[in-house]
Amino acid sequence: MGYKPDRGARGLPGGKPKYSIFSLARNAGSYHQDWQRAWRAPEPKAEYDAVIIGGGGHGLATAYYMAAVHGMTNIAVLEKGWLGGGNTGRNTTIIRSNYLWDESAAIYEHALKLWEGLAQDLNFNIMFSQRGVLTIAHSEHELREMSRRVHAIKLNGIDSDVLGPEEIKAFVPIINIDQSIRYPVMGGFLQKRGGTARHDAVAWGYARAADDLGVDIIQNCEVTGLRRNGDSIEGVETTRGFIKTPKVGCVVAGHCSVMAAMAGIRLPIASRPLQALVSEPIKPVLDTVIMSNAVHMYISQSDKGEMVLGAGVDKYNSYAQRGSFPTPEHMIAAGVELFPILSRLRMLRHWGGIVDTCPDASPIISRTDVKGLYFNCGWGTGGFKATPGSGHVFADLIAHDRPNKIAAPYSLDRFQTGLLIDEHGAAGVAH
Amino acid sequence: MLLIKCPFCGDRDELEFSCGGEAHIARPLAENTLTDAEFADYLFLRDNPKGVFLERWIHTDGCRRWFNVARDTVSHEIIEVYPMGETPKTEAAKAAHKASWRRQTAAEAAAKPASPAGRSGS
Ligand SMILES: Cc1cc2nc3c(=O)[nH]c(=O)nc-3n(C[C@H](O)[C@H](O)[C@H](O)COP(=O)(O)OP(=O)(O)OC[C@H]3O[C@@H](n4cnc5c(N)ncnc54)[C@H](O)[C@@H]3O)c2cc1C
Numbered sequence A: 001m002g003y004k005p006d007r008g009a010r011g012l013p014g015g016k017p018k019y020s021i022f023s024l025a026r027n028a029g030s031y032h033q034d035w036q037r038a039w040r041a042p043e044p045k046a047e048y049d050a051v052i053i054g055g056g057g058h059g060l061a062t063a064y065y066m067a068a069v070h071g072m073t074n075i076a077v078l079e080k081g082w083l084g085g086g087n088t089g090r091n092t093t094i095i096r097s098n099y100l101w102d103e104s105a106a107i108y109e110h111a112l113k114l115w116e117g118l119a120q121d122l123n124f125n126i127m128f129s130q131r132g133v134l135t136i137a138h139s140e141h142e143l144r145e146m147s148r149r150v151h152a153i154k155l156n157g158i159d160s161d162v163l164g165p166e167e168i169k170a171f172v173p174i175i176n177i178d179q180s181i182r183y184p185v186m187g188g189f190l191q192k193r194g195g196t197a198r199h200d201a202v203a204w205g206y207a208r209a210a211d212d213l214g215v216d217i218i219q220n221c222e223v224t225g226l227r228r229n230g231d232s233i234e235g236v237e238t239t240r241g242f243i244k245t246p247k248v249g250c251v252v253a254g255h256c257s258v259m260a261a262m263a264g265i266r267l268p269i270a271s272r273p274l275q276a277l278v279s280e281p282i283k284p285v286l287d288t289v290i291m292s293n294a295v296h297m298y299i300s301q302s303d304k305g306e307m308v309l310g311a312g313v314d315k316y317n318s319y320a321q322r323g324s325f326p327t328p329e330h331m332i333a334a335g336v337e338l339f340p341i342l343s344r345l346r347m348l349r350h351w352g353g354i355v356d357t358c359p360d361a362s363p364i365i366s367r368t369d370v371k372g373l374y375f376n377c378g379w380g381t382g383g384f385k386a387t388p389g390s391g392h393v394f395a396d397l398i399a400h401d402r403p404n405k406i407a408a409p410y411s412l413d414r415f416q417t418g419l420l421i422d423e424h425g426a427a428g429v430a431h
Numbered sequence B: 001m002l003l004i005k006c007p008f009c010g011d012r013d014e015l016e017f018s019c020g021g022e023a024h025i026a027r028p029l030a031e032n033t034l035t036d037a038e039f040a041d042y043l044f045l046r047d048n049p050k051g052v053f054l055e056r057w058i059h060t061d062g063c064r065r066w067f068n069v070a071r072d073t074v075s076h077e078i079i080e081v082y083p084m085g086e087t088p089k090t091e092a093a094k095a096a097h098k099a100s101w102r103r104q105t106a107a108e109a110a111a112k113p114a115s116p117a118g119r120s121g122s
C-alpha cells in the first residue's frame, strides 16, 4: 500500500479568504459577524456536464474530486434536503481500514490515506482524530477469527495489533474485564491509525472546496425522475425543473433503490434503520473507540464529552429514519455491563438513519446498463470511513467511464459472476 | 415497536418475531435454463420499496410458523397479514404485489410449472 493517492490540484481557495488562526483572530474582532458564506446558493442551470444526486459526504467528495483531479467544474450536486442531513450527519464517525479481504483493504486504506491530510487539502478543520479503534472479542471463536483477520490485514501492510484482556484494561480503564459477564472481554485488536472525524465538517469542507472550484451545490432540490433516451441518460427531473446532462452519479444511500427504480434498474439493496444515541456530556473518560461485533455496539466520547453509542441494524426494511426499541435496548444492556460507568448516564438524543445494506456487506461503485448513469451505494452501516476514498474512485469512474483498479471489484456484475466481497462473515458488522 | 398479529397466536410484540425479507420470491424450477443475470434476480436482487412492502415473518419465539405481512415501510403500519402461498387481498397490498418488478422476471416465470408456451428460449 505504498502509493500516494492523487489529491488533486488545489491551492488556496479561489475567491474566499483562507481559514487560519489569523482569519479567526480577525473575525473575533468583529464578533464573528462578518464570516463569508462557505458556499454559494446558485440557481440550477439548464445543463451540466455531470450531475451528482445526493449531498452527503460521498456525493460532495465525488464532486470535489471530479473538479480537483479531473478538471470537471461544470457540474452540480443536487440535495433534496440540507447537506449532510442523511447518514453523513447521523453516523458515529468511526474510521478504520482493518478489513479482511484485499479488495476492502484497498479501498478503505485508500480512504484512510486521504483522511490523513484532508483538513489541509480542504482548508477545513474536519477534527480528524487518530485515537485508535479497538475491536473486542467475546468468545474463543471470535478470538481465532480475529487473529486470522489481523494476519490478513498485516499482509496488506495495514497496522493492527492483538491485545489481551489485561492490556485492554490498561488501555481503556473504564472497561470491565470480569470474565463472568454475558459478553466477557477475551481479547481484541487495535488499529492505532483509526479514529473519528467530525461528520458535518466533512460534508461542509468538501462542499466549500468544491464550490471554490465552481461546482454548483443546490440544496432543497429533490430528484423526482431520471430521463432516459433509449439506453442513455438524458437528464434528471427535479422539484426545480428538468436539468439536462449526459452523466448522472447517484449517491443517495438508503434511497438508492428508489432512485434505481426511476431508471428501471434493480439493486440487491435492503434499506434498514441504524440507530445511535448520545449521553449528557461528562469529563473525558474514553480516548479511543471500542467496537464489539458480537453485541453490535460501538462507543466513543465526543470532544464535547458526550458518550456516543451506536447499535446494530434493525431487522426489517424501513424508510422512517427512526428505529425499533429492542435494538438499542440489547446494545445498552451489554454496554452497561462492559462499561459500568454508563449505567448512571442520561441519554440526550437518539436517532436513526436509513442505511443501504448489501448482501455481501460491501459497497456498489458501478456503471449500469444505462449509459451515463452511475451508482455509488450499498455502504450500509459503515461508509463514513470511506467518504474520501469513495468520492475519489467514483469521480474517476464518472470522468473516464471505466472503473479504476480499486473500484473495479465493486461493480454491480459481481452479483452475477459470484465474485462477492463477503465482509459479513469476516467482520460480523462493519461500522 | 410493532404489534404483529400472528395468524396462529394473535397479537404479539415484535420481539417474538424474525423478518424473512421480501415475500413471493419463488425458487425457479427450470433453474438450469436461466442466465446468470436471471438467476441473480432470484438470489440477490430485492424489491426495496418506499411504501407498501410484502414480506415474510416467522413467529420465532412462539409457534415458529411463517406467514406474509404487507407493511408500509414509511409509517410502519401493518396493512394485512395473510397465509404463505397466498396473495394479499387488500387493495393497497394487491397493488404492491402487482407493481413489484419481480412479477416480470424470468425467474418468476420459470418458477411456475412449465407450460409449453410459457417460456421463450432465453
Ligand atoms: C446511526 C449510524 C451510525 C453509523 N456509524 C458509522 C460509523 O461509525 N462509521 C462509518 O464508517 N459509517 C457509519 N455509518 C454509515 C455511514 O453514515 C454511511 O455509510 C455514509 O455516511 C453514507 O454517506 P452518503 O453520502 O453515501 O449518504 P448520505 O449522507 O445519506 O447522503 C445521501 C443524500 O442523498 C439525498 N437524497 C436522497 N434522495 C434524494 C433525491 N431523490 N434527490 C436529491 N437528494 C436525495 C439525501 O437527502 C442525503 O442527504 C453509520 C450510519 C448510521 C445511520
Ligand SMILES: [Zn+2]
Pocket (backbone or CB within 6 Å): B006, B007, B008, B009, B010, B059, B062, B063, B064, B065
Ligand atoms: Zn404464532
